[in-house]
Amino acid sequence: MVDLKTQYAAIKQEVDNGIMEVLNNAAFINGKQVGDFAEHLGQYLGVKHVIPCANGTDALQIALMGLGLQPGDEVITPSFTYIATCEVLALLGLTPVFVDVYPDSFTINPNEIEKAITSKTKAIVPVHLYGQSADMDAVMEIAKKHNLFVIEDNAQAIGGSYTGADGIKKANGTMGDIGCTSFFPSKNLGCYGDGGAMYTNNDELANKLRMVANHGQRVRYYHDMVGVNSRLDTIQAVILNAKLKHLDQYCSNRRSVADAYDKAFANHPKIKTPARASYSYHVYHQYTLVIEGDRNGLQTFLADNNIPSMIYYPVPAHRQKAFEGKGKIVGDLYHTDWLTDRVISLPIHTEMEADQQAFIIEKVLEFMNK
Numbered sequence: 001m002v003d004l005k006t007q008y009a010a011i012k013q014e015v016d017n018g019i020m021e022v023l024n025n026a027a028f029i030n031g032k033q034v035g036d037f038a039e040h041l042g043q044y045l046g047v048k049h050v051i052p053c054a055n056g057t058d059a060l061q062i063a064l065m066g067l068g069l070q071p072g073d074e075v076i077t078p079s080f081t082y083i084a085t086c087e088v089l090a091l092l093g094l095t096p097v098f099v100d101v102y103p104d105s106f107t108i109n110p111n112e113i114e115k116a117i118t119s120k121t122k123a124i125v126p127v128h129l130y131g132q133s134a135d136m137d138a139v140m141e142i143a144k145k146h147n148l149f150v151i152e153d154n155a156q157a158i159g160g161s162y163t164g165a166d167g168i169k170k171a172n173g174t175m176g177d178i179g180c181t182s183f184f185p186s187k188n189l190g191c192y193g194d195g196g197a198m199y200t201n202n203d204e205l206a207n208k209l210r211m212v213a214n215h216g217q218r219v220r221y222y223h224d225m226v227g228v229n230s231r232l233d234t235i236q237a238v239i240l241n242a243k244l245k246h247l248d249q250y251c252s253n254r255r256s257v258a259d260a261y262d263k264a265f266a267n268h269p270k271i272k273t274p275a276r277a278s279y280s281y282h283v284y285h286q287y288t289l290v291i292e293g294d295r296n297g298l299q300t301f302l303a304d305n306n307i308p309s310m311i312y313y314p315v316p317a318h319r320q321k322a323f324e325g326k327g328k329i330v331g332d333l334y335h336t337d338w339l340t341d342r343v344i345s346l347p348i349h350t351e352m353e354a355d356q357q358a359f360i361i362e363k364v365l366e367f368m369n370k
């Protein structure tokens with residue numbers, strides 16, 4: 001699905017030298033490179049504060065804690081997402097309120113958000129799934145109208161952007177109160193282990209997030225609240241500093257791969273290519289088709305031809321055993337279930353060779369044309 005070895009080869013010198021420097025200085029925690037990276041990422045995104053942390057799941061949890069959400073508060077989120085988005089809600093005793101997504105772009109449907117609002121609703125967590133921004137003008141309008149917080153789950157869409165009706169382009173994760181990112185190795189900006197970050201333009205909130213991530217202390221050994229321990233390692237910051245410079249190129253490489261897939265599968269009666277919403281600069285963390293036909297048969301056929309493929313995700317959050325009796329479901333989540341039975345993600349990465357992709361396309365069409 002990804003080729004991290006070839007990607008590493010291209011930046012090996014810088015990464016190796018940077019890691020050696022950390023080993024020699026032994027500043028493994030909170031080294032200078034962590035602050036440098038936060039600053040560089042802030043400049044890249046056009047956001048005032050970047051608060052690094054240990055992983056993307058922590059970023060979501062710390063964001064919810066930083067906003068002061070309390071047990072019983074309701075948080076609206078899509079069920080069609082990676083479990084981490086909903087898991088942190090349950091962990092904090094918040095009530096996940098699952099709503100449906102758009103069937104063509106896979107992101108949260110704002111009309112469904114409106115229906116889900118009650119007097120207990122405190123926040124919305126839109127997910128920029130597969131690398132594409134959610135419909136953020138609509139999400140932000142609802143949030144403003146009902147005085148709700150917005151936490152963007154941007155784990156899959158860093159490098160992507162949203163252009164609002166006002167024509168202003170904003171980096172994904174910088175429109176709501178807090179954006180959350182993961183630097184898991186296979187993400188669009190990945191390190192060589194775990195890593196994550198939150199971003200915000202709100203000074204007070206930034207201080208709060210820093211405090212939560214650091215055992216609830218502002219002054220060492222004086223704990224004003226119950227927090228967590230969540231840090232980005234210096235070694236990971238070195239890798240991220242090296243890779244951030246290439247992020248735009250990585251994203252455009254992914255888009256070229258998506259272009260070629262789109263072209264090959266266009267107008268096929270049983271294959272629907274992923275929609276590109278007019279407002280979004282899609283960075284294709286995943287390239288996900290909707291198959292009208294034998295989706296599981298296609299996956300087996302591809303595997304028999306040594307082509308990896310993935311179902312993201314085989315069970316939506318509201319149908320997971322862990323969420324039985326937890327959370328609320330609004331509407332029938334028809335498109336969530338419909339997509340779950342039909343989606344398949346093909347290999348896409350920054351180092352894809354034309355002949356590799358041609359082989360994948362050939363095999364997909366061979367099966368689908370049977």
Ligand SMILES: *Cc1c(COP(=O)(O)O)cnc(C)c1O
Binds near residue numbers: 055057058127155194
């Ligand atoms: C990867 C991911 C996360 C969690 O990130 P980790 O760094 O693995 O904790 C959260 N949400 C979504 C949508 C993701 O894809």
